[in-house]
Amino acid sequence: MTALSLPISLLAEYRRNLFLILLLFIVPFVFITVSYYITASIPLTFRVAQHGSLVSVVRPMPDVHAAVMVPITTATLAGLIGLFAMVEAAASDSRLVVAGLPARRVALSRLTIIVILSVVVSVVSVAVTLINFRPANLGAFLAGNVLAAVSYGFAGACIALVIGRLGGAYLMFFLPLIDIGIFQDPMFISGEQAVWMKLLPGFGGTRLVIDAGFGSATGDWAALSAAGGWALLLGAAALLLFSRQSKG
Amino acid sequence: MSTRTAELVRATSRQYLREPVNLFLLVLIPPVFVIALSSAIGTFSDVIGGNVGVRAGTALGAVWAAALLAGLSSFFLLRTSVRADGRLIIAGMAPRAVYAAYAVTAGFLALLAATVSFVMVLLTHDVNDPLTLWAAVFVAALVYEALGLLLALFIQGDIEGSYVFFLAFMFDAFVAGPLGGGEGLIANLFPLHFASQIAVSAMVGAPYDLWWFVWSGGYAAVLLGVALLLSSGRRGS
Numbered sequence: 003m004t005a006l007s008l009p010i011s012l013l014a015e016y017r018r019n020l021f022l023i024l025l026l027f028i029v030p031f032v033f034i035t036v037s038y039y040i041t042a043s044i045p046l047t048f049r050v051a052q053h054g055s056l057v058s059v060v061r062p063m064p065d066v067h068a069a070v071m072v073p074i075t076t077a078t079l080a081g082l083i084g085l086f087a088m089v090e091a092a093a094s095d096s097r098l099v100v101a102g103l104p105a106r107r108v109a110l111s112r113l114t115i116i117v118i119l120s121v122v123v124s125v126v127s128v129a130v131t132l133i134n135f136r137p138a139n140l141g142a143f144l145a146g147n148v149l150a151a152v153s154y155g156f157a158g159a160c161i162a163l164v165i166g167r168l169g170g171a172y173l174m175f176f177l178p179l180i181d182i183g184i185f186q187d188p189m190f191i192s193g194e195q196a197v198w199m200k201l202l203p204g205f206g207g208t209r210l211v212i213d214a215g216f217g218s219a220t221g222d223w224a225a226l227s228a229a230g231g232w233a234l235l236l237g238a239a240a241l242l243l244f245s246r247q248s249k250g
Numbered sequence: 251m252s253t254r255t256a257e258l259v260r261a262t263s264r265q266y267l268r269e270p271v272n273l274f275l276l277v278l279i280p281p282v283f284v285i286a287l288s289s290a291i292g293t294f295s296d297v298i299g300g301n302v303g304v305r306a307g308t309a310l311g312a313v314w315a316a317a318l319l320a321g322l323s324s325f326f327l328l329r330t331s332v333r334a335d336g337r338l339i340i341a342g343m344a345p346r347a348v349y350a351a352y353a354v355t356a357g358f359l360a361l362l363a364a365t366v367s368f369v370m371v372l373l374t375h376d377v378n379d380p381l382t383l384w385a386a387v388f389v390a391a392l393v394y395e396a397l398g399l400l401l402a403l404f405i406q407g408d409i410e411g412s413y414v415f416f417l418a419f420m421f422d423a424f425v426a427g428p429l430g431g432g433e434g435l436i437a438n439l440f441p442l443h444f445a446s447q448i449a450v451s452a453m454v455g456a457p458y459d460l461w462w463f464v465w466s467g468g469y470a471a472v473l474l475g476v477a478l479l480l481s482s483g484r485r486g487s
Contacts, residue, residue, distance in 0.1 A: 021405075025413040033420055040425060078416065086408040168326045169272045171412060175318055176279055180286045190290045 008107065009114040016119065026119075029079060030127040034071045038134045041067040048188035050217030051209075051225070059216050063189070068135035069143075069215035070187050072127045073150040073208045077178040079127075080120040080151035084158025085170045087116055088240070092163060092247055099248045109244040113237060116159060120151035135215070142214035142222070149229035150207025154178055156236035157203060163243040182208050203232045254343055258351035262327060266355065276323070276359065280315040280367035285374065287311035291429065305375050306428065309383060309453035312367035313390045313446050314423055318415075319363040321394030324356035325411055328402040349481040353399060353474055360391035371453070378455035386452055389466045390445035396473035397441060403480050422446075441469055 016022060041064040048066070049056045091112045099105045124147040128140075137143035157177070161170040182204035184190050191199065199205065206229025213222050266272060291307025328335075328349075335348050364387040368380075377383055397418065405411040418441070423429060426440035428450050437443055444462035451458035 019407065019410075022407060022410050022413075025410055025417075029413050029417055032417060036420075036425060079413065082409055082412045082416075086412070089408065165271050165275075166269055167330060167408065168266075168323065169269065169275045171322045171326055171408075172272070172275045172279055172319060175322065175412070175416070176283055176315075180283065184286050184290045187290075 006114070008103070009111040009118070012111055013115055013118065016115075026079070026123060027126055030075050030123070031130050033075050034068065034127060034130045035133065037071045038064050038068040038131075046189065048192065048212075048216075049194075050215075051213040051222045052217040053220060057217070061216055065135050065215075066189060068131050069137065069211060070182075070189070070208065072124075072131050072143075072147050073186075073204065073211050074178060074182045075127050076120070076124045076147050076151035077154035077182050077204060077207075078174070079123045080116070081154035081158040081174040081178055082171075083119045083123070084116045084155035084240075085162045085174045086158075086167075087112060087119075088159040088162035088244065089167045089170070091244070095244075096248050105245040105248040106241070108248055109241050112244065113156070113159065113240060116155040117152055120155040121148055124148045124151045137211075137215040139214040139218060139220075142220075143211055146207045146210030146214055146225070146229065148207075149210065149226075149233055150182065150204055153203045153207060153229065153232045153236055156233065156240045159240040160236060160243060163240070163247060178204065181205075188212060200228070203236070206230070206232060252347060255347045255351045255354075258338070258343075258348065259354045262331070262351055262355040263358070265331070266323075266327065266359070276319055276363055277366050279319060280312065280363060281370040283315040284308060284311040284367060284370045287314075288374065303454070305453050306450040308371050308375050309377075309386075309449040310423075310427065310429060310446055312364075312371045312383075312387050313442060313449045314419070316360065316364040316367040316387050316391040317394035317422075317442055317445075318419060320356065320360035320391035321398040321415060321419075322412075323359040323363075324352065324395045324398030325402045325415065326398075326408070327356060328352050328399060329408060329411065345481045346478050349399065349478050353395070353478075356395045356399065357392065360395045361388060364388040364391040375453070377453055379452040382452035382458070383449055385463070386445050386448035386466075389463065389470065390442050390449070392470040393441045393445060393466060393473065396470045396477065400473050400477040400480075403477055438465075441473075 044063050045060045046063050046066050047058055047060050049058050095108045098108050124144065128144050128147055158174050161173055165173065181202045185199040185202060186204050186208035206225045209225035210222055210229060213225065288304055288308035288311055291310060338348060339345050368384040368387050371377060371383065372380060401411055401414060405414060422440045422442040426437040426443050427446040445466045448458050448462050
């Protein structure tokens with residue numbers, strides 16, 4: 003059995019679910035496209051990273067909305083995937099461990115599934131926003147969204163293991179909205195963000211998205227480190243929690 | 251309410267309280283959401299074509315927090331217990347009585363979420379008509395509670411259910427409500443449209459039509475009635 007065979011077989015339950023696959027396309031399409039078209043076409047001044055330094059730019063509000071709605075969408079959808087994938091896993095995967103599979107391998111398989119579905123959600127969401135908005139640096143724009151999605155996917159997994167289904171659903175509906183939808187959004191927060199806002203999981207990914215959307219995003223190491231750091235930290239926490247619970 | 255339904259209401263309440271973190275989050279999230287959103291909504295409304303100030307935005311934050319929490323509570327309470335309830339039905343309990351028990355329990359949670367959200371608004375802003383604001387937030391929570399019960403009948407998966415909820419909420423909040431300046435027949439048909447209008451009016455002292463309350467209450471009653479009716483055909487498993 004190869005390293006990927008377990009996640010691939012566990013992924014089958016999602017591949018068979020046509021309704022879920024439809025929703026993975028419909029929700030980003032509706033959410034991002036509607037946001038673009040309902041936004042008033044007025045100019046917004048905000049700061050982006052341009053070749054290593056922060057500069058002020060003026061862009062139409064619908065473009066800013068189209069860009070920032072992508073990490074809001076990917077983080078929320080991936081967070082809910084992480085939450086419920088892990089709720090199900092916590093109930094069923096301990097049997098795999100009892101049957102002899104190493105707990106860490108089962109945990110890694112579940113986290114791999116969360117990463118795969120987060121990437122799918124991000125690719126679909128970025129493709130949807132490309133209908134109306136072209137980011138300056140598409141690769142970095144996609145990377146920022148994937149990192150935001152993976153971080154929240156892992157956050158959902160941790161919350162599932164600590165809090166459970168209902169409390170987790172409460173949290174995963176509100177956390178991305180408050181973090182990315184308010185505190186990381188240049189439409190709400192003008193100028194320099196407060197330090198505590200930069201410590202939230204959505205900061206790095208969203209910063210990268212905004213810089214890549216409207217600046218160059220080259221040399222945006224602070225944003226990349228923050229986003230990668232949160233993804234690694236939350237992934238490690240989920241791995242540890244799940245391995246412990248599976249053994250128990 | 252029959253004795254069996256009353257017993258199931260108590261059992262469902264005990265099930266909810268068995269994980270106190272759920273109750274803690276139900277009480278914690280509305281204040282955080284209302285505070286975080288209150289200043290942001292005013293700015294955001296200008297962006298998407300509405301005309302909502304900070305005070306009105308705070309009222310909308312309360313409506314959304316209470317509605318979302320009530321809807322999620324009813325949907326997941328029902329989804330979590332689907333197997334156990336199937337056995338109750340096999341054992342002779344009427345499916346409609348099972349659903350009625352969840353409606354009552356989720357109704358208590360809607361009342362709690364609405365009251366906490368309302369108190370947060372009251373503590374942070376001047377409210378022109380507090381009683382009407384509380385009633386509007388509560389009726390919004392009841393509408394989403396009924397929506398959650400209805401969705402739980404049709405949608406078998408947690409992820410799918412939460413995505414549908416997310417989609418419905420986004421239309422309600424950003425397109426059909428006062429935030430996006432939603433008006434006309436289609437906007438009126440969204441679950442939170444009139445409850446949001448009443449909440450904003452109560453907050454700032456603008457006139458509102460009593461008919462809006464009747465519509466919103468009727469909306470919740472119809473959704474609940476349809477859920478109870480459809481649940482009658484459910485078989486135990």
